[in-house]
Amino acid sequence: MMHGRPWFRVLALVLGFAFLYVPIISLVVFSFNESRLVTVWGGFSTKWYGALIQNQQILDAAWLSLKVAAVSATLAVVLGTFAGMILARFGPFRGRTLLSGMTTAPLVMPEVITGLSLLLLFVTLEQLIGWPAGRGMTTIIIAHVTFAMAFVTVVVQSRLAQVDESLEEAAQDLGARPAKVFFLITLPIIFPALLSGWLLAFTLSLDDLVIASFVAGPGSSTLPMVVFSKVRLGVSPDINALATILVAVVAVGVVVAGIAMSRQQKLRDRDAQMALAANQQMIESLKKG
Amino acid sequence: MATSPRDSQLKFEPWTDPEAQPYVRIDRVTKKFGDFIAVDDVSLGIYKKEIFCLLGASGCGKTTLLRMLAGFERPTAGRIYIDGVDMTDIPPYERPVNMMFQSYALFPHMTVEQNVAFGLKQDRISKPEIAKRVTEMLELVKLGQFAKRKPHQLSGGQRQRVALARALVKKPKLLLLDEPLAALDKKLREHTQFELINIQETLGVTFIVVTHDQEEAMTLSSRIGLMNHGEIVQVGTPTEIYEYPNSRFVSEFIGSVNIFEGRLIEDEPSYVRIESDDLERPIFVDHGVSSAPGATVWAAIRPEKMLMSREKPEGQDNWTPATVRDIAYMGDLSIYLLRLASGKVVRVTQPNVYRHADERITWDEQVYLHWDPSSPVVVTK
């Protein structure tokens, strides 16, 4: 089955991953650079990490971003699960196309458009009914939930497409009403998808610059906003330090995920063996009549 | 294997009793999906404790009909009554009906025990009672020792039993089975067929089975409902369907058959004579046929009822010369394909009575085909 030339494939992978990772590695390496001129090596130093921890503006922004991300991710998962269930299981209904469109468009909509439109909405609402009063954490959260739920919807919808519908029918057949079916049967089965949807929404929120710039208020600067205003002026090694911390967290997360996945695979293999053995047992007992 | 016919099997014929009311009444039910008619004006009566099979090819509407009984589809027209109650508008979770799904649909995140207990929990039955009934049911399907396993730790045959146990533990009025044996391999299938019948008789539940496999239908059912293009074509016991088909379609669907097209040349209450272009001599049938004289009819003769002999038969009807074209040796019997003078190919099966090959009829041999006057079934459509 080794079709084509393996060396071509290996080369593609090596070059591709080099392209993907050299920038990240350079960020990490130069965060330990003594010299302020980020790309000129002046010796090993961890002083930029110290500077980072003492930078109150960055710390405040980071805290705000984490709070916003956590809340947005949770709300996005709730709404996205609703939408994913509806699109995967509810069949045709009036207005389905619009719902489908509204959950797909945010995936590709340029952020400047989403940001502008939401800001104008908040301004208009404030004029009409007095809420939201000024822009801040609430408006950022609403904005993030709106575009993140589109991603969660995709994740949930595609997971549900793989789940056998007869499971839900069987539960109904055995006496469970639709709401119970969802909580007892569907939810436990798709739970890993919800988890990855949450992580996805969290990352998207944490990373968002453009939309937050539009809908944030004077007192609320998110981490990307602070980083952006700094790097517009040029490179800054404390930003490298920030990046390295982030990369470390993500790397740990990815490694943990990888280990969890391989453990799951081992369990699955063991269960398949068990099933095979059970099958043998059954055939034996049949022969005995 | 059964050692003697059971009393229940011998006497169980509620459909012949004029006083008996059907337990399940399907009343002129139609189901349309857009312009496509999946089930077309079907009426059926199914009696208590029957095993009733809906048999037909893919797309004939049998599964749709089953799903309407379960409550997963709403009929476009018609009503469905179970034990006298109109169930047509009642959702599946409120019907006293349970279903065994083709894919088994076992809940992967629950153990065997929890799967079987699920339905009982929805009915808010007490925990001790649930435990008792689950244990009993698992014993009945011989899965007692696997109670704590999860579905993917079981073999296909075991999963099927869990699905069965889960559906039966609620003591439903009606159990629906969707292709119950399709996923099993052959040896297991035969064994499970008889087990299913035993379980049904022990519990006394009415079964409605959907299947495309004729052998399965013939083995399991008390009666078969053969479906084609959304309609019920014939309802009857396996014997009735096989020996007394009401149309070409039925005779051709079940088993193999030789069909001779012809015209009635003599039409009497107690016998008919049919002239066919494929035969030099007429077919004489010992029962009457309701049809107009001169009308086109078809005589269906099963392969096991056509006999071959090397001596020319006496009599005017019911025999023809033929040449052996092909033989398929199956061990216990042989299938012969013979060519008639008209070019028509006829299929004959014969048990291999003689062990030694040289005594058996062989390729290219000229023989005489003959059959009993009671063997042909005459159908008019």
Added chain:
Amino acid sequence: MIGRVLHRLGLDGRTAVIAVPYLWLLMFFLVPFVIVLKISFSDAQISMPPYQPLLHWVSEKALQIQLNFGNFAFLVEDNLYWKAYLNSIWVAGVSTLLCLLIGYPMAYAIARSQSSTRNILLLLVILPFWTSFLLRVYAWIGILKNNGLINNTLMALGVIDQPIQMLQTDFAVYVGIVYSYLPFMILPLYANLEKLDLTLLEAAADLGCRPWKSFLKVTLPLSLPGIIAGCLLVFIPAVGEFVIPALLGDPGMLMIGKVLWTEFFNNRDWPVASAVAIALLLFLVIPIMFFQRAQDAEAGGGAHR
């Protein structure tokens, strides 16, 4: 109990469930676009908010609506805008193509690797995606600038003696877009290629096709849905991209995302910014609809019964 409340309102459970995300999206996704449309017809003024209201109460019972098409006329007349549109489309298009040329071989290689390594490779592709987009673009500043990584290395090796201007050029923007959007190209391509039935390629070989030809005739056509999805996932957002041109491109580079931002934040001209957004949206509606069709096809429609 919730069921009884809903029943009294005349709703059934199903409708209530549909209503939850529906209402949210209507309110926070659709209505904003209507407002953008409305404001694009308005005039800028020094006030908060900095635009004139569209509707005036002329007298107690008469409502006057004032539509100013001037903003759209302005977009057409002033070279800046339509040049920016065209340039953005061009840059996005080229970047998409480059992404495809780099991403397809990678996706193909991952799809054909052993299943044990496959997961690791996928994780490696996804890992950059989880790290901050902004920070990764920032990394390129350090790599491309005049005393940055590439220039320093090349000068140290003696290949060049003057730094090559890479930052603040169009080249940097291409690199930035391709780099940032690469995972969005690889993942749909991989998802599609992974499902490819390898026995089809074996059949082609059996019938006399050389590997390259069977790639062109079998693999490529079958991977078309993945290609389309990946390209749309890159192209559409790239057209309106702001951060990458702002950080890596020449300050004078005309990209419509930057234009919108500048109109809004620097010029405080909300009506013109809105008009820019509407014009951009109108252009993107068709690709977005294509994308939705492609998504629906992948999801198998979802509609049944």
